[in-house]
Amino acid sequence: GxxxxxxxxxxxxxxxxxxxxxxxxxxxxxxxxxxxxxxxxxxxxxxxxxxxxxxxxxxxxxxxxxxxxxxxxxxxxxxxxxxxxxxxxxxxxxxxxxxxxxxxxxxxxxxxxxxxxxxxxxxxxxxxxxxxxxxxxxxxxxAGKLALDADLAPELWITNPDVHIPAAPWDEKMAEPLVIDLNTADATSLAYLLAGNRDLASRLIQARDSARFSSIDDAVTRAKLTPGEASEIARFHRQIGDLPAFTRR
Structure with missing residues (x-):
């Protein structure tokens, strides 16, 4: 998928x-x-x-x-x-x-x-x-009255160390961590990162459809996550810090 x-x-x-x-x-x-x-x-x-x-x-x-x-x-x-x-x-x-x-x-x-x-x-x-x-x-x-990025939402990156993807969709080797932004992820990628939890992915997507998330806490509140689900999302967000830094060149 x-x-x-x-x-x-x-x-x-x-x-x-x-x-x-x-x-x-x-x-x-x-x-x-x-x-x-x-x-x-x-x-x-x-x-x-x-x-x-x-x-x-x-x-x-x-x-x-x-x-x-x-x-x-x-x-x-x-x-x-x-x-x-x-x-x-x-x-x-x-x-x-x-x-x-x-x-x-x-x-x-x-x-x-x-x-x-x-x-x-x-x-x-x-x-x-x-x-x-x-x-x-x-x-x-x-005139400085409108910023080109005025309607860009904050980046809320999450990763699951147990879920891997290929470097390109046609590769067979599953070696790269799946890293997604809660404010842009499609439903399939989000469900995959959440180990197939389509219900949780659907609630996050539905909450985001009304307005993009301002923070992880905002996502937890508006998607009505259970304490266990909230803890999991927070952990996935913290684990971004374990990945190597990324710089565009």
Whole structure:
């Protein structure tokens, strides 16, 4: 079940992934870089854009934050203020605004849903409002009134030392610890980490659907965990500290 979940690329046009999931998506990163570097422009303009990118990457070297793409956009805006609005707009549109605002994410989902189901009147009605909302968000980011990570929930990592996964879904060797974030984990991965306890996984997912968790204690309270279940989740959270440190490079 875990292997199938990792290779399932089905898409629901009426929902937009959370900001945390967007920041973990190679497809989102590829879209942003494509729009930054491969849209129609002269050779000279393209070379200048690449030079800016390489300058930013050289200054950063190590990416310690949880959302390197957001750090990239912020660095770009700081070093090249003349590009700030364009780079911010590209980022917001590619992510459906999901990292910055729940309202933007919902607006993206509504437009996607009406378009996917051929509801042309609804789509045409909502499109101008959608564009206005993203233009306003771009201006708010530039003015310092809206953070690109304003709607990112805290990372609540847990691991179970008794549950292992392969380095890639197609590998046979089960050698890597399964590490998941309570605020982003899919139901299959969470149930697998919980040794097949689908009831507990379901209660955690249902509680998270109303609002992402602010802490482990918040997850325990809102999912109505028993003392034993709460102790187990707390132990899995503490065991993250036993794993080697991870740094993106």
């Amino acid at each position: 875990w292997r199938l979940a990792q290779t399932d690329y089905s898409l629901d046009p009426c929902s937009v992934r959370s900001g945390e999931a967007q920041m973990a998506s190679e497809g989102v990163a590829a879209t942003i870089f494509y729009r930054l570097l491969a849209e129609s422009m002269t050779r000279e303009a393209l070379l200048a854009r690449y030079e800016k990118l390489f300058t930013i990457l050289a200054r950063r070297a190590d990416w310690q934050g949880r959302a390197p793409l957001i750090d990239l956009v912020r660095d770009w805006a700081r070093l090249y203020p003349e590009d700030e609005k364009q780079v911010t707009r590209i980022f917001l549109e590619a992510t459906g605004g999901a990292t910055a605002s729940a309202d933007l994410r919902d607006a993206t989902a509504r437009l996607s849903c009406s378009g996917a189901h051929g509801k042309l009147a609804d789509f045409l009605r909502d499109l101008p409002l959608y564009r206005q909302a993203f233009a306003a968000a771009t201006d708010q980011v530039a």
